[in-house]
Amino acid sequence: MAYDFAAIEPKWQKIWAEQKVFEVEADDSKEKFYCLEMFPYPSGALHMGHLRNYSIGDLLARFLRKQGYNVLYPMGFDAFGMPAENAAIKMKLSPAKWTFSNIEHMTEQLKRAGYSYDWRRRVETCNVNYYKWNQWLFLQFYKKGLVYRKHAPVNWCEDCQTVLANEQVVDEGVCWRCGTPVVKRDLDQWFIRITDYAEELLVCLDDLTGWPERVVTMQRNWIGRSEGVHFKMDIADTDLTIEAFTTRIDTTFGMTFVAIAAEHPFVEAFAEIAGGAKADELRAFAKRIASRSAIERTAVGGDKEGMNTGFFAINPVNGKKVPIWIADYILTDYGTGAIMGVPAHDQRDFDFVRKYDIPVIPVVRPADGPIPNGDEMTEATPADGVACNSGEFDGLPTQEAIEKISNWFEKQGLGEREVQYRLRDWLISRQRYWGTPIPMIYCEDCGVVPVPEDQLPVELPLDVEIPPTGGNPLVNRADFVNTTCPVCGKPAKRETDTMDTFFCSSWYFDRYTSPWTTDTPFDAHDAKYWMPVDQYIGGIEHACLHLIYARFFTKVCSDLGLLPKDVREPFKNLLTQGMVIKDGAKMSKSIGNVVDPDEIMSKYGADTARLFILFASPPDKDLDWSDRGVEGANRFLNRVWRLVETDLENIKNAPRERVAVKEIAEASDKEIKRIIHSTLERVTRDIRYERQFNTAVARLMELTNALLSYKPETAVGNSIKREGVETLLSCLSPYAPHMTEELWQMIGNTDCLSVAPWFAVDEDALAAEEETIVLQINGKVREQFTVQSGLSKVELEKEVLSRSETKARIEGKEIVKVIAVPGRLVNIVVKG
RNA sequence: GCCGGAGUGGCGGAAUGGCAGACGCAGCGGAUUCAAAAUCCGCCGGGGUAACACCCGUGGGGGUUCGAGUCCCCCCUCCGGCACCA
Numbered sequence: 054m055a056y057d058f059a060a061i062e063p064k065w066q067k068i069w070a071e072q073k074v075f076e077v078e079a080d081d082s083k084e085k086f087y088c089l090e091m092f093p094y095p096s097g098a099l100h101m102g103h104l105r106n107y108s109i110g111d112l113l114a115r116f117l118r119k120q121g122y123n124v125l126y127p128m129g130f131d132a133f134g135m136p137a138e139n140a141a142i143k144m145k146l147s148p149a150k151w152t153f154s155n156i157e158h159m160t161e162q163l164k165r166a167g168y169s170y171d172w173r174r175r176v177e178t179c180n181v182n183y184y185k186w187n188q189w190l191f192l193q194f195y196k197k198g199l200v201y202r203k204h205a206p207v208n209w210c211e212d213c214q215t216v217l218a219n220e221q222v223v224d225e226g227v228c229w230r231c232g233t234p235v236v237k238r239d240l241d242q243w244f245i246r247i248t249d250y251a252e253e254l255l256v257c258l259d260d261l262t263g264w265p266e267r268v269v270t271m272q273r274n275w276i277g278r279s280e281g282v283h284f285k286m287d288i289a290d291t292d293l294t295i296e297a298f299t300t301r302i303d304t305t306f307g308m309t310f311v312a313i314a315a316e317h318p319f320v321e322a323f324a325e326i327a328g329g330a331k332a333d334e335l336r337a338f339a340k341r342i343a344s345r346s347a348i349e350r351t352a353v354g355g356d357k358e359g360m361n362t363g364f365f366a367i368n369p370v371n372g373k374k375v376p377i378w379i380a381d382y383i384l385t386d387y388g389t390g391a392i393m394g395v396p397a398h399d400q401r402d403f404d405f406v407r408k409y410d411i412p413v414i415p416v417v418r419p420a421d422g423p424i425p426n427g428d429e430m431t432e433a434t435p436a437d438g439v440a441c442n443s444g445e446f447d448g449l450p451t452q453e454a455i456e457k458i459s460n461w462f463e464k465q466g467l468g469e470r471e472v473q474y475r476l477r478d479w480l481i482s483r484q485r486y487w488g489t490p491i492p493m494i495y496c497e498d499c500g501v502v503p504v505p506e507d508q509l510p511v512e513l514p515l516d517v518e519i520p521p522t523g524g525n526p527l528v529n530r531a532d533f534v535n536t537t538c539p540v541c542g543k544p545a546k547r548e549t550d551t552m553d554t555f556f557c558s559s560w561y562f563d564r565y566t567s568p569w570t571t572d573t574p575f576d577a578h579d580a581k582y583w584m585p586v587d588q589y590i591g592g593i594e595h596a597c598l599h600l601i602y603a604r605f606f607t608k609v610c611s612d613l614g615l616l617p618k619d620v621r622e623p624f625k626n627l628l629t630q631g632m633v634i635k636d637g638a639k640m641s642k643s644i645g646n647v648v649d650p651d652e653i654m655s656k657y658g659a660d661t662a663r664l665f666i667l668f669a670s671p672p673d674k675d676l677d678w679s680d681r682g683v684e685g686a687n688r689f690l691n692r693v694w695r696l697v698e699t700d701l702e703n704i705k706n707a708p709r710e711r712v713a714v715k716e717i718a719e720a721s722d723k724e725i726k727r728i729i730h731s732t733l734e735r736v737t738r739d740i741r742y743e744r745q746f747n748t749a750v751a752r753l754m755e756l757t758n759a760l761l762s763y764k765p766e767t768a769v770g771n772s773i774k775r776e777g778v779e780t781l782l783s784c785l786s787p788y789a790p791h792m793t794e795e796l797w798q799m800i801g802n803t804d805c806l807s808v809a810p811w812f813a814v815d816e817d818a819l820a821a822e823e824e825t826i827v828l829q830i831n832g833k834v835r836e837q838f839t840v841q842s843g844l845s846k847v848e849l850e851k852e853v854l855s856r857s858e859t860k861a862r863i864e865g866k867e868i869v870k871v872i873a874v875p876g877r878l879v880n881i882v883v884k885g
Numbered sequence: 886g887c888c889g890g891a892g893u894g895g896c897g898g899a900a901u902g903g904c905a906g907a908c909g910c911a912g913c914g915g916a917u918u919c920a921a922a923a924u925c926c927g928c929c930g931g932g933g934u935a936a937c938a939c940c941c942g943u944g945g946g947g948g949u950u951c952g953a954g955u956c957c958c959c960c961c962u963c964c965g966g967c968a969c970c971a
Contacts, residue, residue, distance in 0.1 A: 055923085225968090267889045267965075274888065274967050281971080299971060312971095357969075382969040392971045400886095401969050475970055596966080668909075669897060675964095677897055681910055689909085695924090748899065751908035827904050832952040834904050872951050878903055882951050 055687075056694040058658030062791040066167055074805055075118075075126065075169040079566075079582035083123035087583050088114040089562055089624075091591030091599070092129045092176075095155035096136055099162045101633040101640055101666075101678065102592070104650045108663045109630055109672050109746070110590045111168045115787035116740050118169070119811040125583050126169060127565040129176030130156050133184070133488045133554045135213060135230065141519045148487040149515045152179055162651065166659045167790050169807065174568045178557035183564065184489040185510035186574035187556055190606075191492060192503050193613055199246045202501060206316065206385070207480055209238040214523045215484040216242060218553060219477045220275075220598045229598075237343070243491060243550065245479040247605050251276055252472070253621075254604055263626030265673070271596040277475025282459050283389065284468025286311065289365040289374055291326060295319060298388035298473055301398060302462065303454035306443040307416035309406065310394040311366040311377045312359065315342035316385035323362045323377075335362060335379065342381045357382050357405045368393075369467045370458070371444065380405060388473055396433060397425075403433035416442045417451060479602065481553040486517060486525050488551030496538035496545040505539050511547065525549055558599055559606035562586055562623060563616065574615065581617050589624040590672075592632075600627075628744065631675035640678070648678055660789035661687040667788055668750040689754055690792055693785065696761055697778055697796045704778055705801045707771035714817040722770055723822070725763045729777045730818040732756040736784045737811070750788065756781055775800070780812055827878040828853065830862055842876070849873045853881075 069075060079085075090110040093103055107128075114126035137148035144151065156177055163170070176183055194200045208217040212233040221229040228235055247254075255276045258269050281300035288295055295311065313319055320339040324332035338360045359380035366377050375394075382401055383392055396406040397415040406413060413427035417438040424441045425434070437451035446454050462468035482491065490511040492504035504511055514533055517526045527533050527549040538545040560574065566583040567576035585607075607623040610616040632639050635646040653662045665686035670676040697704060717723050732752050739749035760777045763770075778800065786793040786806050797806040824842040826849070828835050840852055850873040853859055859881070866883040873879045 265890095270889050271966055277967085277970065279970075297971080301971080380969095382971095384970065387970045389971095395971090399971070401971080404969090473970075475967090593965080671898085674891095674898090679897070679910065682897070685909055691923095745899095747897095748908080751899075754908055825904085829903080829952070832903095832950090837904065870951060872903095874903065878952090880903080880951050 055691050056792060056795075058660060058792065061795045062165075062167060062659055065791045065794045066164060069169070069805075069807065070172075072805065074808055076171050076173060077123055077125055079579050080123055081582065084121070085125065085583055086117045086122035086588070087125045087562075087586045088117065088588050089127070089565075089586045089590070091589070091595065092131050092558070092561060093159065094134060094136070095130045095132050095152055095159055097155050097158070099159055099166075099650050101648055101650060104166065104662065105633055105666050105676060106590055106592070106630055107163065107166065107168050108666045109628065110588075111166075111663075112667060112740070112746060112787045113588055113590075114169055115790065115807060116811070118808055119783070119786070120741075121810065125565070126171060127174040127176070127568075128163060128168070128170040128172070129174075129561060129565065130159070130178065131554065131558050131561070132156065132177045132179035133551075133557055135485060135487070137487045138485065138519050138523070142521055142523070147515060147517065148519070149179065152487075153177075165654060166650070166663065169790070174565050176561055176564050176568050178489075178554070178561065179487070181510050181512055182571070183561075184513075184557065186560075186564070187489040187552060188492040188504070188509050188511060189506060190560065190574060190610075191552070191556070192506060192509075194245060194609065195503055197609070197613065199249065199609065200243060201246065202241060202243055204239065204241045206237040206239050207242055208235045209240075210235055213485075214525075216240065216480055216482060218480045218555070220479075220555075220601070242480050243482040243493075245481055247479045247602075248474060248476055250605050250608050251278070251474040251476050253608060254476075254601065257604070257622055261622065261627075264624075265593075265627060265629055268593065268596045268600065268627060268629060272601060275476065275597040275601065279473050281471060281473065282462055282468045283471040284369065284462050286366040286369055286393075288377070289367055291364070293319065293322060295366055295377070295391055296389040297391045297393050298471065299393055301395065301455070302458045302468075303440060303443075303446070303449075303451055304395040304398045304416050305368065305370045305393065305458060306440075306446075307395040307397045307414045308368050308373075308375055308393040309396060309412045309414055310375050310402075312380035312383050312392050312394050312402075312405070313362075313377065314383040314385040314390040315339040315379055315381065317379075317383075317390045319377075319391075320362075320379060323364055327363060331363060335360065339379055342379070345381075357401070357408060359405060359409060361409075369462070369465070376411070378405075378409070386477065387475070397427060397430065398433050398435050400433040400435065403430070414442060416440060420450070479553075479605075481556055482550040483553055484525050485551055486513075486519060486527055488554060489513070489556065490527070491548045491550050491552055493548040494536060494538060494545045495548065496541060496543065498543060499538050499540040499545075502538055502540050502545070508539065513551075525551075527551075555599060555602050559602045560610065562603070563610065577615065580615070580620075584616060584620050585622055586624045588626045588628065590628045590630060593629040596629075600624075628672060630672050631670065633678055634675050635678040648680075653683065657683060657687045658690075658791070660792045661690055664690065664750065664788050667746045669747070671745055671747055673744075689757070690789055692761065693757055693781065694792065694796065696757060696781075697800060700774070701799065703765075703771050704775050705799075707775040708768065709775065710772070711776055711815070712769050712772050714815065717769060717773070719767070719770070720822070721763070722765070722767075722773055725759060725777060726773055726815075726818045727821055728756060728759045729773075729780050730815050733780050733784065733812055734814045734819065737814070740787075746788075749784070753781060753785055782806060783809065783812055824876055826853070826876075828859065828862075829878055829880040831882055832880060835862060844875060846873045846875055849875055849879060853879045 088110055090106050114124050118124045132152050137152045140151045141148045208222050210217055210228040210233050212231045213228060217228060222235050223229045226235050255278055258273055261269055279300050281298055282302040283298045285294045285296050320335055324335045359378045362377045364377045365374040367374055394402040396402040396413045398417055413430055415425045415427050418424045418441045419438050440446045440449045440454040446458060459470055490513055492511045494502045494504060496502055514530060519526055534547050536545055536547050563575045563580055567579040570576045603623050608621055611618060611620050638644050638646060640647045665683045668686060669682055735752045736749040739745045765771050765774050782793040782797050790807055794806045821842050823839045825837050825839050827837050850871050863881060863883050869884050870882040
């Protein structure tokens with residue numbers, strides 16, 4: 054008989070809810086633990102990836118609660134975003150209705166899975182009582198100078214009809230959401246000055262010891278710090294000076310050209326000075342290069358293209374004139390958009406000059422080698438060496454040369470040391486409807502004016518019709534757009550762009566600490582108690598998106614005094630769970646390999662689904678979905694059920710007091726007691742420290758097998774069996790909370806197992822009477838035998854050598870050495 | 886190209902430098918059953934043997950060690966990230 058999960062699971066979900074078992078408050082007398090999963094987008098229904106993410110989180114939350122922590126474990130919805138607009142067009146529903154109905158459905162699914170959230174704290178970012186605080190935070194950022202509006206070339210997705218942040222352009226230049234190639238457009242947009250925090254975002258990575266190394270590395274690469282010199286050069290026969298940034302100021306004597314990006318303002322300046330046909334030629338070339346998409350640009354690879362402007366820069370170190378080129382490999386938004394070309398020591402510059410016949414002058418030679426001949430070089434030599442062809446700096450090793458020449462530039466007032474980052478400011482405007490309205494007003498007289506805080510929220514109208522072609526309906530809503538200027542009172546227009554949804558998700562974890570707060574985004578006392586998040590769990594795809602933005606927000610909130618000064622990082626420990634794979638591919642509708650969580654829960658119950666997910670693979674690795682594996686998990690739970698049910702009267706009536714080890718006479722009783730406590734020890738360690746939830750399940754399966762074959766006949770034996778069953782149920786409770794709760798009650802307990810304290814290991818029980826020792830001869834395993842436990846190294850060695858079996862094995866050979874490891878093995882090294 | 890991560894049975898996966906393959910899945914044999922499902926018992930890396938013994942085996946090659954899946958060096962393959970970042 055299989056157990057009746059369909060009756061048991063709803064029963065306990067109801068009891069937990071009625072008894073408010075998982076509701077928590079800040080309490081300074083208790084040690085807190087904040088366990089958090091990346092909240093879902095309410096797309097309609099949970100998928101297996103969600104189930105995995107939350108099963109991991111719930112396991113930890115339940116385990117730590119039983120360990121005595123005050124555990125904050127909340128859930129919410131990242132509810133703004135494009136899919137709601139697309140669904141609205143397709144299904145003729147308002148984005149709000151679609152979103153809220155999805156939220157309710159997914160909440161029901163989460164409850165059905167038995168996750169132990171404090172549901173009073175549910176947050177929906179599209180709720181005005183949440184996004185009002187997005188607007189408020191935006192205004193605080195604005196006041197602090199962290200928000201600015203700029204006309205700039207930005208990433209544009211034709212399909213989504215909106216701009217994108219740099220972080221949202223992925224895979225060599227396509228939109229992160231729809232995969233459409235991104236193009237550049239010149240637009241006025243709102244930016245957040247995340248680069249002000251670039252250095253701290255980088256430095257603090259070293260403190261994130263609880264993060265996976267690869268996420269830290271990805272962020273380090275993304276921020277991309279480099280040190281160099283920013284310097285000026287005169288342009289011959291003009292009043293202009295051009296600025297360049299280099300990390301290799303030691304190679305300045307090797308500059309044989311200067312290259313500027315197609316978007317560089319000097320393209321136009323040169324065209325104007327040159328005039329005539331040359332002007333047309335320059336403009337046409339720059340236009341052609343600049344119009345290339347990100348994909349085309351990166352696809353260019355080693356093949357480079359340029360045009361000589363006819364102008365010359367003067368090299369400040371030696372006064373030489375070098376030609377200025379427009380080149381397609383120069384990026385407009387890194388450094389100054391212009392470089393000094395040193396083909397001898399930079400491969401890109403080298404590739405370029407070989408095409409256009411520009412000279413190569415080596416200025417670094419190998420420490421023990423001659424100066425190479427520039428004309429004969431086949432590739433650039435970027436490695437450190439010794440300066441040459443560099444006037445007074447000749448003979449200096451590269452690092453020293455950088456130091457000295459940097460000093461020289463600073464002394465001459467021609468340049469300064471500078472740190473450059475790859476990280477760009479965060480473009481947060483979106484030309485979309487379903488998002489937080491940016492609280493700004495445009496007044497003809499006063500210019501850009503922020504909405505006063507007491508006029509918040511700027512409410513998003515809900516009764517809209519999304520144009521079938523996409524686009525933002527707010528633009529045509531006179532009642533939304535038309536307003537009055539808060540400064541002069543004259544008619545003015547509202548900003549119709551909304552915020553990037555990543556703005557919403559950058560502080561939702563702060564909101565969870567006090568979601569009912571109405572006068573601040575979150576309560577300072579609650580945030581102080583609960584923050585930072587102790588364990589965060591989610592997918593790696595957010596490594597350079599959400600996880601950077603949230604770190605940035607935390608630093609700003611800390612600087613604004615909203616969070617305590619010492620909370621500089623939001624997430625102490627990060628677990629990036631692997632994907633759910635089936636038939637060799639990620640589950641996806643287009644491949645048709647999707648397994649629906651609802652179906653699995655209907656067929657086997659939530660406990661089985663959760664157990665399988667946690668057992669099939671360690672949390673950070675990909676999980677191979679196996680229908681047979683699910684059956685195996687279900688089989689195991691039924692075995693546990695039978696273990697209790699078939700011997701229920703004995704277990705129920707057995708004394709609850711634990712029998713001390715020294716009072717146990719029977720060897721088999723002692724042995725089962727040892728197994729119980731070594732299992733408890735291993736399971737505790739696996740969950741707590743190793744985060745190896747799969748091996749903990751394996752241990753519990755072993756314990757179950759041992760208990761099934763344990764047939765006690767005495768009161769002492771029954772008591773030990775009860776201890777074993779209770780230990781098993783307690784350890785299994787975070788994996789299969791409903792069934793274990795039912796069995797816990799069946800054997801006569803009246804408390805709630807979900808929050809009953811985790812059992813303590815009885816150290817006395819761990820000691821075995823005998824232990825198995827492996828005998829090796831010259832490092833090869835030969836046999837195993839048992840000895841009385843606790844023998845010292847010397848005793849063990851003596852014991853082994855006195856055995857007749859051992860003597861037979863080493864007969865006629867000379868013992869060179871004996872290595873004895875108590876509790877493990879003896880290795881006899883022999884000769885002959 | 887640079888930076889990470891990973892390569893272990895038919896499969897998912899275990900192994901503080903100390904019995905490689907725990908646990909599960911699949912498979913094979915048996916019990917139970919009129920039969921099946923469910924359940925229970927046994928076998929289950931390769932070679933070798935009647936059975937033992939023994940030999941080989943953690944991507945490949947070296948090294949350290951009494952002893953290496955684990956540590957060090959070189960190489961191969963796969964996955965992920967970044968990539969004309971000056």
